[in-house]
Amino acid sequence: MKFSEMKYERPDYELTSGRMNAILDEMEKADNKADFLKLFEQLNQERVHVITMNILCSIRHSINTADEFYDQETSYWDETSPQYEVIEDRMRKICHNVSFKEDLYDVIPETFFKLNECKMKAFDEKIVPLMVEENRLVTEYGKLKASAKIEFDGQILNLAEIARICECQDRQKRKAASEAKYAWYESHESRFDEIYDRMVRVRTEMAHMLGYKDYVELGYYRMNRLDYNREMVAGYRKQILDYVTPLACRIYDRQKERVGYDRLEYYDLAYQFDSGNPIPKGSAEDLVEAAVNMYHEMSPETAEFIDMMKNDELWDLIARPNKEMGGYETEIPEYKSQFIFSNFNGTSGDVDVLTHEAGHAFQTFMAKDITIPDVSCPTMESAEIDSMSMEFFAYPWMENFFKEDTAKYRYAHMCGTITFLPYGVLVDHYQEEIYSHPEWSIEERKQCWRNLEKMYQPYKNYEECPFLEKGTWWYQQGHIFQSPFYYIDYTLAQVVAQQFFIRMDQKDETYWEDYKTILKLGGTKSFTQLVKAAHLTVPFEDGCIERIMNYLSNVLDQVNDKAL
Secondary structure (H helix, E strand, O other), X not given: OOHHHOOOOOOOHHHHHHHHXXXXXXHHHOOOHHHHHHHHHHHHHHHHHHHHHHHHHHHHHHHOOOOHHHHHHHHHHHHHHHHXXXXXXXXXXXXXXXXXXXXXXXXXXXXXXXXXXHHHHOOOHHHHHHHHHHHHHHHHHHHHHHOOOEEEOOEEEOHHHHHHHOOOOOHHHHHHHHHHHHHHHHHOHHHHHHHHHHHHHHHHHHHHHOOOOOHHHHHHHHOOOOOOOHHHHHHHHHHHHHHOHHHHHHHHHHHHHHHOOOOOOOOOOOOOOOOOOOOOXXXXXXXXXXXXXXXXXHOHHHHHHHXXXXXXXOEEEEOOOOOOOOOEEEEEHHHOEEEEEEEEOOOOHHHHHHHHHHHHHHHHHHOOOOOOHXXXXXXXXXXXXXXXXXXXXXXXXOHHHHHHHHHHHHHHHHHHHHHHHHHHHHHHHHHHHHHHOOOOOHHHHHXXXXXXXXXXXXXXXXXXOHHHHOOOHHHHOHHHHHOOOOOHHHHHHHHHHHHHHHHHHOOXXXXXXXXXXXXXXXXXXXXXXXXXXXXOOXXXXXOHHHHHHHHHHHHHHOOOHHHO
């Protein structure tokens, strides 16, 4: 079914919750495995319908935040989703307390029960009003960014469109575009500060109501961290600081020499080649067609997958007014479909979306036989392995997208996978500091960001932008506002994906089968279990980061980047 034909209809909460609670009443009384599983399947059918309607609303609202109907429906879901969470919490407790739980493991993966334990620790009905307020603030943040109308060079641009000009070849135009972009952020500085301040207070109050010292511990439970903790993450961040930040500094030194500047200003960091950054060749339709051809050649499974995506129009890729910023992939479980959302702007990021988000979508396609919604997809850090690895696997087909810029793209992409890591752990470290110190003033938060930037990204120079110098770059990072502690995930997955690249680079022909193995496992295994199932090293292990960076540094050294 085409996405446009998928019917959205707001579920009647009273009727739906009544049916779900009636099933739960029976599940509580079930005294044998067969009866319990039959009821569990009935409950999941109800849950999948509710999830599907919520997701359809969310997609259509993100496509056009000015659509009054879906704006109202989004407000409804902001208020009602926490009410459904009460029912979810009851389900988890029943499953947790069932006397024959271990007998269910052959049908319901043990990971399902471990996830339940995390979620039970992260929820109580008494925090529902705070969850409603949190949802409202998240929506407010998204609408604020989507509302951006930036006057530049006789045009009115949104944030995605101005970002393209911020990478252009003309340095003065690049600077002017960056100044216009950050002038918009500065003109809304008080709103960003107010939204985030309220978010920190709401989340901290949630944590206190649930008996936690601060939101950090609660945030880990909400993110379903099954087999690692903040101490392990702190050690991992130290590895990044010791072995990746120095390499990132060398990468930017080479970039400075390559473009012929005495030093890189903040508006130069994204400008990588004196001859211009690699840009995809052709229209959006051309890129989609190139992606279809690539996935047809990559494997029989990817061919079947991409045909479904194309035929059912399961994407919305072009930037336009009132469209939410960013990109994502999501699942529409009742239709066993996926959806990719993006804002094409003529940069190499357009191709990254077609590989990264397709990696997510391909995972759910491969795991479509998993009917329990809680474990059809892996936890966030594991899910990002699927997408970031696909970016590497697409390397052999990049000429179809970039033509004469292919070598440029591969070099820039590889550099980006390295320089991203210090930034990614910076975002995580910042959030840990913020929620460990909820009493901080707005100005103290900004100073914390700038201090951490200087530590993890010493190559950033904001002398020409006082607004960024005072520590406001993070306004742009939606995860900080919308999904607290969802960011270290990208770095962990990147380190795993880099290992897949190394195996591919070494002509290890087994990497693709290992990749398919973890896709099919979905969320039935934890992060470290999935990494081991792929025969890769868990990023927390001592020496892991150093070994990977040594290999990738050698790969980059073999490239004559000044000739690109």
